[in-house]
């Protein structure tokens with residue numbers, strides 16, 4: 001190979017295999033200029049180019065800002081020439097070196113994939129580049145193998161015209177024509193006249209639309225149904241793919257290829273969407289097979305160029321209706337492209353973890369485009385990816401999605417390698433013979449099987465020839481073994497070349513099985529797509545339900561937290577209530593204690609009053625006795641009394657007993673002076689018993705009373721005071737003990753005047769106040785507790801109410817919708833009735849018009865007939881006139897005089913006569929329009945005039 005990249009010298013003498021070191025797939029990004037729609041919408045630029053041409057920053061409102069690296073980024077001003085020079089110019093040389101080359105364009109819709117690969121107008125220029133000669137339709141454009149005969153450099157040369165790209169001044173021609181032109185240039189340069197190397201170039205062009213393959217070179221042909229993806233059998237270790245059954249055209253010059261591309265491009269499936277007015281909705285795969293055969297050495301070097309124009313990915317569906325054809329197309333494209341993405345990820349996984357081979361994924365589960373592209377990713381092919389994108393914000397998320405995929409592809413490593421096959425005509429012939437033998441055997445076998453099947457069906461007996469079944473079983477076993485061998489990762493190689501024939505047979509059978517499997521896979525694939533769309537629907541429904549569920553859950557959680565808060569508050573309040581209850585209990589105990597003490601003191605007071613009264617009586621009796629006896633002094637009496645009443649203090653100060661007792665309120669002032677007036681103060685037994693009993697009962701009653709009081713706390717505030725009143729009443733009841741109320745009151749007042757009494761009173765008041773306060777507090781607490789309870793109940797009932805409310809709202813909405821629809825329907829019905837009426841009226845009017853027209857037509861035809869008659873009469877008259885004229889002329893001629901007779905010397909015309917002017921044939925009819933000759937047809941004006949005439953006629 002020379003440094004210019006032309007492999008001519010080496011190719012012409014000897015074919016050499018080449019292999020290059022492992023390298024990552026080259027991935028380029030090309031941005032297109034804003035289209036009209038984007039300019040109209042004034043969408044802003046979302047990409048930022050860096051100084052380094054490898055990097056780009058993309059900003060999306062949804063996905064944020066991210067920076068990506070490529071082998072090179074081409075902005076919207078880049079030309080086709082630049083892109084070709086930087087990305088693909090080295091590829092023709094690789095092809096000549098025997099390396100398989102794949103170029104694929106990937107990107108969102110309308111971002112310039114087809115523009116980049118084929119050129120302006122989606123390859124419309126190709127037709128002008130191609131030379132429409134008879135050769136294309138005839139000898140060079142025939143199908144497949146027959147025309148794949150090798151041709152030497154001279155025949156190439158003869159079919160090869162000047163470089164057509166020079167005819168493209170705008171330089172809009174795409175990558176594929178450039179590649180082809182360059183390849184032919186190189187082959188032409190590399191082929192001296194004495195070269196022993198012959199070339200053959202065969203091309204095919206297929207599209208994949210809705211997962212069905214179509215032959216673009218034979219679009220209406222029956223072969224389309226049989227198209228399937230197969231493996232090339234050149235090297236069993238390193239297999240490539242091909243489309244079996246596709247038309248292959250033998251091309252001798254670039255024009256042949258351009259014409260073929262133009263033909264295929266015209267047959268591609270397109271649809272006009274807003275994103276791209278001429279959008280291709282299919283994946284297109286162009287394949288060029290280059291075969292270089294050294295007829296001296298018998299070596300053959302095969303390589304293929306594959307150019308794939310992927311359909312544009314579009315993540316958000318334009319129309320959500322699933323049965324819409326556009327939507328189906330889009331979903332199919334997205335499914336097939338996501339399969340391609342999965343395949344690439346799987347390959348990357350394989351490369352990163354070679355030990356961990358994922359058995360679950362097999363290439364049979366990939367989409368067709370993935371199956372075709374995957375052998376070029378991570379294998380021995382030289383692969384270039386051109387990712388296209390739009391810089392505007394309009395569809396930036398789709399661009400980012402494509403860029404992310406490109407980033408994955410960029411991590412995959414390929415090891416481009418050429419495959420050189422030893423070739424000799426003997427081997428070729430022997431292979432052919434072996435294949436023919438095999439075919440014969442198989443045909444025989446199939447015939448026997450058919451007979452066997454026929455025999456078995458009719459007679460329902462055992463098969464006649466068990467050998468056939470043995471053979472079938474053997475084939476099946478071989479097939480099984482082969483499948484198992486494939487499953488084991490193809491680790492074992494068969495080195496024995498003598499078994500080649502058997503292998504070929506196995507291959508045929510597996511191919512047969514493979515075709516069945518392919519059709520099955522296709523069915524399954526369509527089923528999967530259907531299921532996926534169902535799944536998508538289900539998912540959307542589920543998401544809706546889930547979002548509803550989430551809303552409800554969040555509402556429930558909020559309610560729960562509210563509830564918990566309330567429960568906590570309730571607990572706090574309950575604790576407060578229990579504290580208050582304990583306090584009340586303690587207070588009540590204290591109160592009861594104080595009351596008991598009060599009762600005891602009253603009892604003592606009663607006793608004291610009794611004692612004092614008795615003492616006074618005794619004192620007065622003593623005085624009386626002494627007075628009656630007339631002996632003794634008061635002092636003696638007192639002394640005596642002292643003796644009789646031990647413990648009595650010095651009574652001298654008590655001499656004025658009455659005064660002291662009146663002052664103490666023990667006796668009335670009226671009682672002063674006489675002891676007889678003093679009423680007996682004998683506390684009744686009842687009072688005494690009651691007093692003592694009440695004390696006992698109060699002691700017993702204490703716990704009951706406390707409980708009662710605590711219970712009463714729980715009741716409303718009014719009830720609480722009852723205890724207090726009852727206590728007061730009991731206190732009042734105790735006053736019925738013989739003493740007057742005033743006495744008791746004064747006595748009590750006296751007691752209360754003492755510091756202890758004052759303290760007790762104060763204590764009592766404080767206690768009462770505290771009790772009142774506590775009661776109030778208790779009531780408040782009870783009220784708030786009741787309120788909390790009510791609130792908890794209300795909240796727990798609220799969720800149900802919310803659901804009901806929602807349902808009710810939905811029902812109302814549906815009702816309104818129904819009403820609206822029915823109103824619409826009524827309006828439509830009214831409109832239809834109206835239209836019906838209008839229609840009817842129009843019909844009657846039309847009928848009348850038709851009658852009128854018929855009437856007019858009849859009249860017109862009458863008039864026409866009359867006119868015709870008149871005209872014929874006129875003609876007759878004219879004819880008569882003309883005849884008469886000619887008669888007259890004859891007569892006049894007879895009367896005319898020769899000029900020579902008048903002395904005129906006319907040598908040349910001796911017969912000339914003096915002509916008398918006459919207007920016979922020379923009449924100018926234009927001067928007499930009424931006398932114009934008529935064809936019998938009436939002019940419009942004439943008809944009007946006639947109609948008017950008729951109408952005016954009497």
Ligand SMILES: Nc1ncnc2c1ncn2[C@@H]1O[C@H](COP(=O)(O)OP(=O)(O)OP(=O)(O)O)[C@@H](O)[C@H]1O
Nearest residue numbers: 032033109110111112113114115276279280311312
């Ligand atoms: N780099 C570019 N320079 C100028 N015009 C471009 C460029 N790229 C694309 N265009 C224009 O954008 C439009 C869409 O391009 P094209 O049809 O190639 O897109 P696509 O990606 O193949 O679309 P689809 O996926 O829908 O088939 C065309 O009118 C084309 O002329």
